[in-house]
Amino acid sequence: MPIRELAARWAPPGTTALRLTLAAALAAAVTVALFVTGRHQSPDYTAQLFGQSGAAALRLKARLATAVLALALVQLVLALWMYGRLPGAGQPPRGVPMAHRIGGIVLFAVTIPIAVQCMCAYGAQTATTRIAVHSLAGCFFYGMFAAKVLLVRTRRLPGWVLPLAGGTLITVVAVLWYVSALWYFNGNALP
Secondary structure, eight states, X not given: OOHHHHHHXXXXXXXXXXXXXXXXXXXXXXXXXXHHHHHTSOOOTTOOBTTBOXXXXXXXXXXXXXXXXXXXXXXHHHHHHHTTOSTTOOSOOTTHHHHHHHHHHHHHHHHHHHHHHHHHHTOSOOSSHHHHHHHXXXXXXXXXXXXXXXXXXXXXXXXXXXXXXXXXXXXXXXXXXXXXXXXXXXXXXXX
């Protein structure tokens, strides 16, 4: 069943609060499911990412995470342009919404190998503050992404909902990059 039909079934037109509650519940459910799964995952520190393991996998993940951050910033610019909030840009060409959608798919696709390797190699850990923030933010990213997909397919929402959802996703990507890629590039220390 398409998401739009599912949303319509669970939240008939005119029930904005119910739609928002459903999206929040979806975000929470996905986040908790991933975190609980990760907590029960036996770490396999030899897990590979595109044939790389150990320090080489960390380097590759840091580079991929930097690409994800760059894609998230492109998504932000495209969204601002679509909604007429990009100063001096004028009206966006017709292809901007499609570029935003394709960019979101590519961004999501790039995160999958990183997340799978993290989950297989480490699971969801809380040994240090940095690791706990990384684990929770990584799980929340997928929960929030699921909620945003539901929200973007839902009609009649207040104008602040999609910008808040998109802004939350970009913030989570930035946090993930800070506690992982920047940590790696900075000699395994947070600045």
